[in-house]
Amino acid sequence: MAKLPTTSGTRPRGTRAETTEAPATAPQRNKLQETGVSTIDWLDERTSLSAGARWMMFRKIPKGTNWFYTLGSATMFAFLSQAVTGVFLAMYYDPSATRAYESVRFLTNEVFLGEFVRGMHKWGSTVMVILIFLHMARTFFFGAYKYPRELNWVIGVVLLILTLAMSFTGYLLPFDQRSYWATTVGVAINGTGPLVGPYLSDFLRAGPEFGATTLARFYAIHMLLLPGIIAAMIGAHLYLVARLGTTAPPWIRAESSPELREDSK
Amino acid sequence: MNQLEKEAYLREYSLLKSKGKPFFPYAVAKDGWMAVIVMVTIILMSLTLGAELGPKVDPTTTTYVPRPEWYFFFLFEVLRIIKPPSLVPLAAIGVPSLCMILLFLLPFYDRSPERRPERRPIAMAAAFLTIAAMAFLTYEGANAGSPNQIDMEPPPSVMAGGEEAIRAFEAGKQVVAQSGCLACHKIGENGNTGPGPDLSEIGGRLPRQAIARTLVNPTAPMPPYVDLPDEKRDNLVEFLAQLK
Numbered sequence: 001m002a003k004l005p006t007t008s009g010t011r012p013r014g015t016r017a018e019t020t021e022a023p024a025t026a027p028q029r030n031k032l033q034e035t036g037v038s039t040i041d042w043l044d045e046r047t048s049l050s051a052g053a054r055w056m057m058f059r060k061i062p063k064g065t066n067w068f069y070t071l072g073s074a075t076m077f078a079f080l081s082q083a084v085t086g087v088f089l090a091m092y093y094d095p096s097a098t099r100a101y102e103s104v105r106f107l108t109n110e111v112f113l114g115e116f117v118r119g120m121h122k123w124g125s126t127v128m129v130i131l132i133f134l135h136m137a138r139t140f141f142f143g144a145y146k147y148p149r150e151l152n153w154v155i156g157v158v159l160l161i162l163t164l165a166m167s168f169t170g171y172l173l174p175f176d177q178r179s180y181w182a183t184t185v186g187v188a189i190n191g192t193g194p195l196v197g198p199y200l201s202d203f204l205r206a207g208p209e210f211g212a213t214t215l216a217r218f219y220a221i222h223m224l225l226l227p228g229i230i231a232a233m234i235g236a237h238l239y240l241v242a243r244l245g246t247t248a249p250p251w252i253r254a255e256s257s258p259e260l261r262e263d264s265k
Numbered sequence: 266m267n268q269l270e271k272e273a274y275l276r277e278y279s280l281l282k283s284k285g286k287p288f289f290p291y292a293v294a295k296d297g298w299m300a301v302i303v304m305v306t307i308i309l310m311s312l313t314l315g316a317e318l319g320p321k322v323d324p325t326t327t328t329y330v331p332r333p334e335w336y337f338f339f340l341f342e343v344l345r346i347i348k349p350p351s352l353v354p355l356a357a358i359g360v361p362s363l364c365m366i367l368l369f370l371l372p373f374y375d376r377s378p379e380r381r382p383e384r385r386p387i388a389m390a391a392a393f394l395t396i397a398a399m400a401f402l403t404y405e406g407a408n409a410g411s412p413n414q415i416d417m418e419p420p421p422s423v424m425a426g427g428e429e430a431i432r433a434f435e436a437g438k439q440v441v442a443q444s445g446c447l448a449c450h451k452i453g454e455n456g457n458t459g460p461g462p463d464l465s466e467i468g469g470r471l472p473r474q475a476i477a478r479t480l481v482n483p484t485a486p487m488p489p490y491v492d493l494p495d496e497k498r499d500n501l502v503e504f505l506a507q508l509k
Contacts, residue, residue: 057289062281065292070299077300081307101321108318119311127307129336140371140392143380147266147274150372157369167334176319181331189344193358210324245282250380254280 056242064252068142071135072241076234078128082166085121086223093173095219097212100175125167132163144247152240155233162230169222175215183218184210270378338406339399345409415442417453423507437504440497444490452508461487469509477502 044050061069092111094103107114136156139145145153172183187210191201206213266274286292323329333341340361347356379385419434441447447456451463467476480490480498490498 057293058287060282060285061288061292062278062285064281065285067295067299069292070295073296074299074303077296077303078307081304101318105318108316115316116311118316119314120307122316123310123314124307125334126336127303127310131303137392137396140388141382143382143385145372146375146378146380147271147372153372154369157365160368161365164336167336171334174318175322177322177326177329178319178332180322180324181329182333185331186333189357192354193362194354197354197358245278247380248278248281250382252281254277254284 059242059245061246062248062252063254064249065246066249068138068249069246071131071138075128075131075135076238078124078131079230079234082121082124082128083227085117085124086227088117089121090223093219095173095216097175097215100173100215104174104176125170128163129167132160136160142247143250149240149244149247152237152244155237155240159230159233159237162226162233166222166226166230169218169226172215172218173222180210266376266378274378335403335407339402340406342402342406342409345406415447415452415455417455420507420509422509433500433503434507437500437502437507440493440501441504444493444497444501449487464505465508467508468506473502473506476505 040050089107092103092107092114094100104118108118109115139153139156168183168186171186172179187201187204190204191198193200202208204214204217205211206217343356343360344353347353375388377385382389415438417438419431423430423434441452446452446464449461450456451465453465456464471479477498479487480493480502483489490501493501
């Protein structure tokens with residue numbers, strides 16, 4: 001078959017010409033691929049991200065890794081779901097003591113899919129708490145908190161506490177009887193703590209009594225402060241996971257084949 | 266874990282890792298399936314359980330019994346069963362703080378190189394005890410009766426008095442339940458055993474007038490209930506006098 005005269009026209013200019021020896025029958029796809037590659041090249045030239053992405057995605061996970069190892073990413077996914085549904089709830093929510101309840105009632109009863117999204121956020125918190133406990137149990141039973149992963153365990157406990165704090169601050173926001181009284185009691189309990197206790201509850205309530213600004217304060221903590229810290233902590237947690245590698249299940253042993261022992265020296 | 270054990274672990278781990286598969290696509294595929302399961306679970310829970318909105322907040326009520334989210338029930342139960350006021354801060358702050366500190370420092374006090382669960386008896390026993398304790402406390406917390414409630418059927422003498430007497434008995438029961446009597450007195454199955462006396466059979470011990478007098482002019486540390494409206498006080502006295 002004679003070569004189409006256009007093939008040479010689709011070739012990129014300069015030094016890349018010889019690397020794109022694609023079949024002449026698919027010039028269209030070739031062009032698309034080329035665009036993709038050059039976009040990534042352009043980004044990589046300026047950010048050097050591809051090495052990091054390769055390091056993250058193509059790192060090896062040890063032999064014997066099983067379904068228990070998905071609990072961490074499942075927790076993170078539940079957090080992402082909370083973040084997305086939370087953004088939609090924030091579009092309708094009004095954090096003022098006089099209008100909060102009405103805005104939640106409007107959201108639940110009038111807004112298209114409002115109750116569904118609020119339900120996802122409400123039950124998503126339960127799912128996230130269960131997953132975080134299961135993930136912690138897996139880490140404990142597999143002994144994965146031991147050397148060299150001690151720091152990642154500590155970060156994980158911080159994430160657990162932050163998640164429970166999210167639940168505590170979020171519980172007030174619908175501003176119905178249940179949430180108001182549970183929070184009043186919860187903050188009062190904080191106040192009985194030694195040293196910082198009274199200051200912490202004064203800070204949470206924005207004063208000695210539950211007042212008009214308390215709700216706004218809980219809202220800011222719930223949707224700005226805590227999610228920000230959680231996202232940063234998840235980043236650190238993931239970095240350490242990739243850096244140190246996930247553990248193998250404790251009953252898996254590397255066979256002591258002599259040539260491999262030689263290799264690893 | 267000494268230096269030798271650390272190096273042995275790292276050597277073993279690098280061997281296991283070298284024989285493993287790449288994270289992408291093998292682990293990513295599993296994680297992806299898990300994400301789908303999580304998403305479907307959340308959606309199904311939202312669709313079946315909904316997002317109920319309770320009555321509007323009313324800071325003036327004194328009878329509303331707050332309940333936390335279910336995963337705080339264990340803490341709620343610890344607070345409920347520890348009664349003496351001097352121990353309450355310990356229960357509320359001390360116990361959870363201690364648990365959190367122990368959890369934080371776990372890798373620093375458990376430093377043995379052993380990872381297999383069956384060879385870590387102390388760690389496993391501690392874990393199962395913790396899980397059992399939390400499950401038990403959560404269950405108890407979930408089934409805890411309201412502190413402002415008296416589960417008591419009208420006695421036969423009241424039942425015989427007809428509908429009017431039963432209504433008076435119920436009204437008085439409600440006043441007692443809402444006035445905080447149960448914080449110091451036991452009435453039937455409800456309330457605390459101290460510091461006040463058991464009122465389950467107070468009607469047999471004290472005449473009606475004596476009960477009324479005690480309410481207005483009680484022995485310390487009981488506060489006087491002079492501010493109670495007359496109708497409520499009559500109901501309350503009537504109710505207590507019936508307990509024989």
